[in-house]
Amino acid sequence: MTALDLLDTWPVPHAAAAVLDTQGNTLDSRGDPQRIFPLASVTKLLSAFAFLVALEEEALSLDQSAGPEGSTVHHLLAHTGGYDFSSDAVRAEPGTRRIYSNTGFDVLGKTLESETGIPFAIYLSEAVLQPLGMTGTALEGSPAADAVSSLHDLSLFAAELQHPTLLAGATMERATTVQFPDVDGILPGYGRQKPNDWGLGFEIKDHKSPHWTGTQNSAQTFGHFGQSGTFLWVDPSAGLACVALTDRDFGPWAIDAWTPFNDAVVSDFSA
Numbered sequence: 001m002t003a004l005d006l007l008d009t010w011p012v013p014h015a016a017a018a019v020l021d022t023q024g025n026t027l028d029s030r031g032d033p034q035r036i037f038p039l040a041s042v043t044k045l046l047s048a049f050a051f052l053v054a055l056e057e058e059a060l061s062l063d064q065s066a067g068p069e070g071s072t073v074h075h076l077l078a079h080t081g082g083y084d085f086s087s088d089a090v091r092a093e094p095g096t097r098r099i100y101s102n103t104g105f106d107v108l109g110k111t112l113e114s115e116t117g118i119p120f121a122i123y124l125s126e127a128v129l130q131p132l133g134m135t136g137t138a139l140e141g142s143p144a145a146d147a148v149s150s151l152h153d154l155s156l157f158a159a160e161l162q163h164p165t166l167l168a169g170a171t172m173e174r175a176t177t178v179q180f181p182d183v184d185g186i187l188p189g190y191g192r193q194k195p196n197d198w199g200l201g202f203e204i205k206d207h208k209s210p211h212w213t214g215t216q217n218s219a220q221t222f223g224h225f226g227q228s229g230t231f232l233w234v235d236p237s238a239g240l241a242c243v244a245l246t247d248r249d250f251g252p253w254a255i256d257a258w259t260p261f262n263d264a265v266v267s268d269f270s271a
Contacts, residue, residue: 002264002268003019003261003265003268003269004017004029004030005030006257006260006261006264007030007031007244007261010246010253010257011248012229012246012248012253013246013247013248014031014032014035014037014246015030015031015244015245016030016035016151016244016245017029017031017151017242017243017244017245018033018154018155019241019242019265019269020155020158020159020162020240020241021239022163022239023159024159024162027269028269029151031151031245032151033151033152033155034136035151035245036136036148036150037149037150037245038146038148038226038228038230038247039145039147039149039226039228039230040145040226040227040228040229040230041102041144041145041224041227042147042154042224042225042226042231042232043142043143043145043147044143044144044201045157045161045224046128046129046137046147046149047105047109047124047143047144047147047201048077048201049128049157049161049167049201050112050120050123050124050127051077051200052167052171052175052200053128053167054112054116054123054127055073056167059115059116060073060112062074062077064111066081066107066108067081067082067094067104068081068083068094070093070094072094073108074179075094075104075180076104076105076107077179077200078098078179078198078199078201079099079101079185080094080097080098080099080180080183081094081104081107082096083099083101083104083107085099085100085101085103086101086103087103088103095183096183098185098198099186100185100186100187100188102144102145103144105143105144106142106143106144108143109143120143121138124139125138127166128166129153132153132156132157132160132166133153133156134149134153134156135153136149136150136152136153137150137153145226150245151245154243154245155243158232158234158241158242161234161241162234162236174199174200175199175200175201175202176220176222176234177199177204178197178198178199178204178206179198179199180198181195181197182195183196187203187208187211188227189212189225189250190208190211190212190255191210193208199222202222203223204219204220204222205217205219205220206219207219210259211259212225212254212255212259213231213233213235213259213262214258214261214262214263214264214265215263216238216262216266216267217233217235217262218235218236218237218238220235220237221233221234221238225250225254226250227249228246228247228250229246229247229249229254230244230245231258232244233262238266240266240269242265244258244261
């Protein structure tokens with residue numbers, strides 16, 4: 001039995017997963033690679049990548065005002081703008097708390113639309129999805145949570161995250177480095193984290209415990225999970241990336257299943 005055989009024990013209608021090495025080669029996979037799954041908040045990884053492209057194209061700048069008074073694009077990408085999770089209520093001064101916010105990503109999408117005159121879904125498609133050949137992926141609403149995709153497509157994206165072709169390496173390095181360090185906050189589903197580290201749209205494991213990745217994943221691991229029972233992580237120290245998609249909402253079953261699964265992935269496939 002290998003790590004991916006554990007998918008058969010997950011209490012979900014359908015699941016698909018893949019493990020990739022640093023060159024983007026698939027080391028193992030399970031499930032239908034073309035089945036379309038809702039991504040929920042894994043959508044934020046795709047949107048963040050598009051925002052990073054926009055930063056390089058100078059359609060946006062990190063210090064550009066966006067969101068509540070005193071907030072910037074930088075704050076919103078790092079979930080420190082002060083917005084509530086799902087409303088435009090302001091819960092904190094920018095930069096003082098890590099309040100995970102769908103609203104912040106929606107505001108970023110509208111800001112980019114205003115600056116470029118291009119609907120965000122089209123910008124995402126033209127800047128990220130089409131160049132990577134992600135033909136089964138689409139944004140059907142919010143930049144925060146409404147993309148759909150397949151294992152095949154997210155494996156292409158996981159390869160891009162490890163060796164970016166659409167971004168400068170320095171941009172990707174900054175995006176996966178802690179922004180606004182030493183800021184506390186709540187990681188949805190896992191409770192308060194001190195600190196709750198985040199990059200530019202990418203969650204960073206650092207020393208969070210409990211966490212949705214494995215206990216064997218390094219502190220440098222970055223990625224995201226979604227309430228639709230999905231996740232994508234990249235562990236530079238292990239030289240691995242992993243994508244898992246299901247069609248059962250996140251809950252206690254995922255908390256019980258994901259950590260031993262990810263530990264097995266690192267154990268089985270780490271160089």
